[in-house]
Amino acid sequence: MKDDLHPATRAAQGLGLKCEVTGAVVPPIHVSTTFARGADYELPTEHGYGRDQNPTFVQPQAMIADLEGGADALLFASGMAACTAPFQVLRQGDHVVVPDIMYYGLPKWLRRFGADRGLSVDFVPTADMKALAAAVRPGETKLVWVESPCNPVWRVTDLAAASEITHGAGARLAVDSTAATPVLTRPFEHGVDIVVHAATKYLNGHTDVMAGAVVTKEKDAFWERICSHRQLTGPILGSFEAFLLTRGMRTLYLRVPAATRSAQAIAEHFEGHPALSHVLYPGLPNHPDHAVAARQMTGGFGGMLSFRVKGGAETARTVAAACALFKPATSLGGVESLIEHRGTVEGPDSPTPKDLLRLSVGIEDTDDLIADLEAALDPAQSR
Ligand SMILES: Cc1ncc(COP(=O)(O)O)c(C=O)c1O
Numbered sequence: 124m125k126d127d128l129h130p131a132t133r134a135a136q137g138l139g140l141k142c143e144v145t146g147a148v149v150p151p152i153h154v155s156t157t158f159a160r161g162a163d164y165e166l167p168t169e170h171g172y173g174r175d176q177n178p179t180f181v182q183p184q185a186m187i188a189d190l191e192g193g194a195d196a197l198l199f200a201s202g203m204a205a206c207t208a209p210f211q212v213l214r215q216g217d218h219v220v221v222p223d224i225m226y227y228g229l230p231k232w233l234r235r236f237g238a239d240r241g242l243s244v245d246f247v248p249t250a251d252m253k254a255l256a257a258a259v260r261p262g263e264t265k266l267v268w269v270e271s272p273c274n275p276v277w278r279v280t281d282l283a284a285a286s287e288i289t290h291g292a293g294a295r296l297a298v299d300s301t302a303a304t305p306v307l308t309r310p311f312e313h314g315v316d317i318v319v320h321a322a323t324k325y326l327n328g329h330t331d332v333m334a335g336a337v338v339t340k341e342k343d344a345f346w347e348r349i350c351s352h353r354q355l356t357g358p359i360l361g362s363f364e365a366f367l368l369t370r371g372m373r374t375l376y377l378r379v380p381a382a383t384r385s386a387q388a389i390a391e392h393f394e395g396h397p398a399l400s401h402v403l404y405p406g407l408p409n410h411p412d413h414a415v416a417a418r419q420m421t422g423g424f425g426g427m428l429s430f431r432v433k434g435g436a437e438t439a440r441t442v443a444a445a446c447a448l449f450k451p452a453t454s455l456g457g458v459e460s461l462i463e464h465r466g467t468v469e470g471p472d473s474p475t476p477k478d479l480l481r482l483s484v485g486i487e488d489t490d491d492l493i494a495d496l497e498a499a500l501d502p503a504q505s506r
Pocket of ligand 1 (some may be wrong): 201202203204206226228270274299301302320321322323333334335454455
């Protein structure tokens with residue numbers, strides 16, 4: 124496919140990849156776990172064994188690398204398998220810096236297994252450049268991990284500034300860009316080295332595939348370790364999931380802008396609502412990172428926002444349960460809207476405010492979504 128075509132075109136056409144045998148515009152799902160050698164006892168293609176050479180991975184991996192502008196991408200069995208991969212390939216004694224608030228699965232893994240694996244981990248507010256600069260240790264820090272926009276308060280990290288600080292200390296910068304998607308932010312253009320996605324979310328977009336992706340700016344020695352890690356531990360997708368992910372990504376550039384428009388409208392509509400103490404959304408001018416987000420994010424501020432509900436955790440849970448269109452379920456990035464009391468999932472040790480509801484805005488009609496939330500918040504006003 125020609126290099127000058129827009130990402131929306133590249134995604135819709137799946138990079139123009141087709142079946143070379145039949146010309147099918149949807150490449151087939153390969154289910155074979157192994158591939159026969161020829162009469163010369165050579166493999167006819169680069170595909171030898173299904174653990175990491177499944178031909179069904181070729182198109183989605185190429186698409187993710189292309190849309191991010193990276194040199195290569197690898198699919199993983201889930202977002203968590205992708206998020207932990209860069210940490211799994213670090214060495215004993217390596218120092219890492221991660222956010223103090225982020226998608227809660229990663230800090231849970233780091234607290235449980237990081238020290239056992241010899242990692243030294245600092246949890247700091249990575250969206251604050253002074254805090255980040257104070258946390259990195261030149262020569263000792265090997266990885267700085269940020270998430271932008273960051274669950275569930277949607278802080279946005281200035282990736283260019285973070286990469287300058289990180290590289291100044293001789294470390295790599297990785298970003299979990301699940302909520303931004305390549306539609307709204309292309310982290311490599313801001314100096315990031317590794318981009319990670321929970322592809323379960325926006326990239327797939329239909330709440331029916333668990334998947335993760337790690338993308339690299341350069342095929343360097345660190346990338347080679349990540350490739351080896353996947354090959355030798357095997358946290359891969361099934362063929363059908365890889366196919367579904369490809370299909371989901373073809374509509375990425377329709378879905379993300381639609382969700383983004385509605386999220387902006389919902390944030391503006393509910394800001395100052397009497398039942399809410401805060402609306403957390405980087406598209407609102409009063410958000411602490413609005414200026415950074417306006418500079419760094421293209422085409423909007425994403426489909427994720429949070430409400431802090433007056434009345435605390437119990438009222439928040441009641442509001443989530445009272446929604447009809449917003450489903451009271453965990454996860455994000457699908458075509459259907461979801462609402463969730465994060466404290467219930469994250470448990471008592473979580474730093475997330477107990478009154479916080481996380482909203483994943485889907486692609487339904489915006490007015491219907493606003494009416495649903497209005498109705499759910501109404502009883503909260505009278506409590
Ligand atoms: C930002 C972010 N990263 C990673 C993950 C983990 O993804 P998965 O559930 O596919 O393992 C999630 C899941 O919600 C997430 O929101």
